[in-house]
Amino acid sequence: MAYTATPSPAGPVGSQYCVCKVELSICGQNLLDRDVTSKSDPFCVLFMEVNGKWVELDRTETAVNNLNPAFAKKFIIDYHFEEVQKLKFALFDQDKSSTQLYEHDFLGEFSCTLGMIVSSKKITRTLLLGNGKPAGKGMITIAAQELSDNRVITLSMAGRKLDKKDLFGKSDPFLEFHKPGDDGKWMLVHRTEVIKYTLDPVWKPFTVPLVSLCDGDMEKLIKVVCYDYDSDGGHDFIGEFQTSVARLCEAQDASPLELECINPKKQKKKKNYKNSGIIIVKSCKIARDFSFLDYILGGCQLMFTVGIDFTASNGNPQEPSSLHYINPLGTNEYLSAIWAVGQIIQDYDSDKMFPALGFGAQLPPDWKVSHEFAINFNPRNPFCSGVEGIVQAYSACLPHIRFYGPTNFSPIINHVARFAAQATQQETASQYFILLIITDGVISDMDETRHAVVQASKLPMSIIIVGVGNADFAAMEFLDGDSRVLRSNTGEEAVRDIVQFVPFRNFRNVPKETLAKAVLAELPQQVVQYFKHQNLPPINSEPA
Numbered sequence: 001m002a003y004t005a006t007p008s009p010a011g012p013v014g015s016q017y018c019v020c021k022v023e024l025s026i027c028g029q030n031l032l033d034r035d036v037t038s039k040s041d042p043f044c045v046l047f048m049e050v051n052g053k054w055v056e057l058d059r060t061e062t063a064v065n066n067l068n069p070a071f072a073k074k075f076i077i078d079y080h081f082e083e084v085q086k087l088k089f090a091l092f093d094q095d096k097s098s099t100q101l102y103e104h105d106f107l108g109e110f111s112c113t114l115g116m117i118v119s120s121k122k123i124t125r126t127l128l129l130g131n132g133k134p135a136g137k138g139m140i141t142i143a144a145q146e147l148s149d150n151r152v153i154t155l156s157m158a159g160r161k162l163d164k165k166d167l168f169g170k171s172d173p174f175l176e177f178h179k180p181g182d183d184g185k186w187m188l189v190h191r192t193e194v195i196k197y198t199l200d201p202v203w204k205p206f207t208v209p210l211v212s213l214c215d216g217d218m219e220k221l222i223k224v225v226c227y228d229y230d231s232d233g234g235h236d237f238i239g240e241f242q243t244s245v246a247r248l249c250e251a252q253d254a255s256p257l258e259l260e261c262i263n264p265k266k267q268k269k270k271k272n273y274k275n276s277g278i279i280i281v282k283s284c285k286i287a288r289d290f291s292f293l294d295y296i297l298g299g300c301q302l303m304f305t306v307g308i309d310f311t312a313s314n315g316n317p318q319e320p321s322s323l324h325y326i327n328p329l330g331t332n333e334y335l336s337a338i339w340a341v342g343q344i345i346q347d348y349d350s351d352k353m354f355p356a357l358g359f360g361a362q363l364p365p366d367w368k369v370s371h372e373f374a375i376n377f378n379p380r381n382p383f384c385s386g387v388e389g390i391v392q393a394y395s396a397c398l399p400h401i402r403f404y405g406p407t408n409f410s411p412i413i414n415h416v417a418r419f420a421a422q423a424t425q426q427e428t429a430s431q432y433f434i435l436l437i438i439t440d441g442v443i444s445d446m447d448e449t450r451h452a453v454v455q456a457s458k459l460p461m462s463i464i465i466v467g468v469g470n471a472d473f474a475a476m477e478f479l480d481g482d483s484r485v486l487r488s489n490t491g492e493e494a495v496r497d498i499v500q501f502v503p504f505r506n507f508r509n510v511p512k513e514t515l516a517k518a519v520l521a522e523l524p525q526q527v528v529q530y531f532k533h534q535n536l537p538p539i540n541s542e543p544a
Contacts, residue, residue, distance in 0.1 A: 045059050045060075154285045362402040428539055441471035496526070
């Protein structure tokens with residue numbers, strides 16, 4: 001989605017690389033009728049492109065005598081954000097019991113990427129024949145849903161008058177939570193910390209995925225066991241009880257739930273045995289731990305901007321030694337980086353209009369140095385149509401500018417940050433900005449850039465830096481806060497790590513997809529981390 005200027009009026013995320021399962025539901029409309037005496041009997045086949053070849057993944061059932069089928073069988077696919085996953089949906093009219101597709105009449109097909117489907121949540125497209133022409137009025141509708149239970153449960157637990165187990169002092173109690181395993185045995189899910197020297201412990205609140213605690217089934221029995229800790233590992237059993245998450249949810253902040261902790265051996269021996277103490281559920285809350293895919297399916301758009309280094313150190317673009325020299329194959333390291341990142345991101349932007357900016361060059365007609373110019377020379381409309389549009393504008397501008405310097409990053413970072421700041425006024429998880437900077441070397445305005453990155457870390461924004469050529473990129477590694485927290489020159493810390501740096505030279509002799517995976521690996525985490533920090537759920541999210 002393009003953006004234009006208008007007058008201005010949580011907790012840590014786990015290392016959840018965006019790999020999850022997506023369920024695709026398929027419907028057909030107005031399919032071709034290939035049967036003479038009745039209507040077509042369609043089924044849908046899903047293919048994925050693997051190493052340049054279409055490989056069949058799965059098939060739906062056959063819908064008998066139906067030109068408008070809604071298939072019950074769903075396709076389930078592993079979703080990888082940082083890869084282009086090309087899919088083809090082909091419909092056939094079943095004529096024989098053969099599994100060979102050439103035995104059945106072809107009703108049309110549609111190809112796209114998985115990214116296109118999840119970014120739209122639901123798409124309806126024309127079915128095409130092998131010659132590229134429409135298959136009559138035939139259409140296909142594909143709807144995506146993430147297959148995961150993202151609910152988490154947060155419990156605050158305490159104990160009262162627990163049995164004393166230590167000879168010379170009080171007990172050191174801790175709790176264990178178990179669920180029934182597939183083999184019928186109890187399986188440990190969570191262990192609290194030990195509270196020393198007390199019969200009235202108050203444990204720290206803890207959060208676990210609901211799937212871990214009860215397989216997502218709130219009525220399923222779980223077992224809670226209380227032990228007295230011993231340093232030799234021979235912990236003394238205090239008592240236990242069985243309950244369900246549904247029962248635990250009865251606990252409210254104002255009215256805690258009290259459950260008796262029972263020691264079955266003592267219960268058998270002693271007639272007047274009541275319990276071995278009380279376990280108190282002070283509060284029980286269930287919430288959704290939203291994933292990157294939740295935000296994308298909720299309608300979040302990824303807003304992509306490219307910043308290109310046109311400083312003199314790149315060399316004369318007419319000469320083969322220049323990093324901007326376009327070789328006979330029509331590419332160079334700048335173009336390779338644009339393609340690698342752009343082809344992934346463009347699926348998540350509805351209008352595919354991307355601003356492309358340059359820095360470090362002298363511009364006609366007065367040859368003043370600019371650190372923030374539209375490479376299509378249209379400052380009012382710096383947008384390029386798709387990745388192809390960026391590539392065309394880049395190639396067209398090279399003969400018309402003079403490479404100069406210095407290498408200033410902060411103007412372009414601040415440029416994108418202004419739009420990201422405007423987006424925060426909507427107070428919804430609707431836009432996240434990604435700036436790709438491609439550069440050949442050392443930053444001249446390091447203090448200003450550090451300050452710009454620290455300020456941008458508060459905004460829905462990430463910065464990807466690809467270093468081309470063979471320069472020393474130590475300064476870029478410094479900006480990428482993987483090993484230490486980035487600070488501005490005034491000492492202010494970045495609230496989160498938003499810079500990902502990779503040197504292109506590490507990817508010269510590997511498949512081009514490898515670069516995209518490296519530079520985009522951290523992006524899903526950064527998107528989720530920002531919106532969680534702002535307490536913003538996906539736009540179309542359901543309550544837990």
